[in-house]
Amino acid sequence: MKLLNYQGCIPLLLVFLAATSFAEIKAGSDEQGLTAANKSGARFQLEYKKKGPRDAGRQIKVAHQGDTTIFHVTDKFGIGSAAIKLAAGKWPKKVLVRLHLTGLEGFSLTVGKKVLTRSDLKVRMLDAKGKPLPGRYLLKSTGPNASKRIAGYYEVEVPAMLLTAAMKEIKLSWVDFYRR
Secondary structure: OOOOOHHHHHHHHHHHHHHHOEEOOOOOEOOOOOEOOOOOOOEEEEEEEOEOHHHOEEEEEEEEEOOEEEEEEEEOOOEEEEEEEEEEOOOOOEEEEEEEOOOOOEEEEEEOOEEEEHHHOOEEEEEOOOOEOOOOOOEEEEEOOEEEEOOEEEEEEEOHHHOOOOOOEEEEEEEOOOOO
16 A cells, blocks of 8 residues: 655645644644643643634643643633643643633533542632732623723643643633523
8 A cells, every 4th residue: 555645644634624623733833733842841732623603713822931831721702622632741740721711610621530620620810910810700890781801811720640641631621601
């Protein structure tokens, strides 16, 4: 059987990505679609739907600060899920998920068979500079039926004890506000 050369695989890859509607991170990724390595040599593959309901954009970016890896989640619709797969290396000492949403009424994190909900995790609401904020939502009332978004995010630390060598995937799901 004749093998496809490197250039012959590109159209097949594009068809696969379009058919599954999954997106891999673009910022900081190499030609293999893996995120840039941090100090621990970890490389990640991100799987998530690039668009939510009503074509609302969704994006996950990865940042490294020393021994900490931060996954920045932005979702215009506010309800979504993603999988973070460890493609190479080992998990960093500290893994943070920052959700750039207006509210965070529902959140779950699954590692292996362990499912943790928002009530099981330490979730902090921080301003754009990383300082803790009071309240529950990143909204400021500007009138009887009006509000303005406060610049900031919700931060969740993934428990390090769950990130063993045998665990290769973290699943996330989030809800900004429950719709009625």
